[in-house]
Amino acid sequence: MKLTEIPRVASLGKEDFIRDYYKSQKPVVIENAIKDWPAFSKWNLDYMKSIAGDKIVPLYDDRPVQHEDGFNEPHATMKMAEYIDLIKREPTKYRIFLWNILKEVPQLQKDYNYPDFGIKLMKSLPMLFFGGMESHTFMHYDIDLGNIFHFHFEGKKKCILFPQSETQYLYKIPHSLITHESIDFSDPDYKKWPALKKAKGYKADLGHGDVLYMPEGYWHYMKYSTPGFSMSLRSMAKNPKNLARAIYNVAFMRHYDVLMRKLKGQKWIDAKNEKAILKTNSIL
16 A cells, blocks of 8 residues: 655644645644643553543454444443453453543543644544554544544554545445455555555554544544554534535434344345445456
């Protein structure tokens, strides 16, 4: 794949952010944006264990989607303390996905603020994401196609991004937000997935305190090099086409997909996977 390193800046004012990245919808990594947050010095796995160890958390792994799975239904649950012990002890596929700070541990709100990058952030949706060494997400984009600020804490994480303009090369699954789950985007097999050679995207390694801006609807793949966690803040899509697609995804697409899984079972999942391959390879 043709991946360009995402630009890194030490700091970024809102006028520069709007002009250089938001208007052009280009990603950027900001290195010093949160050094004044209490979270910068406090947030690590041990702190999260001490403050939220008794909370039951949803866990996800890299198993392929099955027809009986609900939308964003977890594969397992565990106490936060047990999960943190696990990821510090050994590699695991389990990740925590979309863990709502406001709902679970409200006092964590005292450790961060909502930075002024010149766009309005949704204050009801701060989410945490945890992973152990070598765990990863599938390549996907978010259902609301929002602008995302991804704040990383502890350890290292590898990120690969693609704009929506590259969707035709990514083996997107119909009626979903993911690419074909058999693709290893950290080491793709081009003989099996030849269209990926045409995809033009971005890459970055995130460390503690780095902030990654992902523009509207960007595809993203995350792989934890070491145990760690991140927080995302988001802003609504401003492009009318993206906003319309977000409304369609929430109001219709996900419900239609769930219905078809119930009606057709695994045949629906298998047919979608096959269609993704045939449609994408047809462009070659």
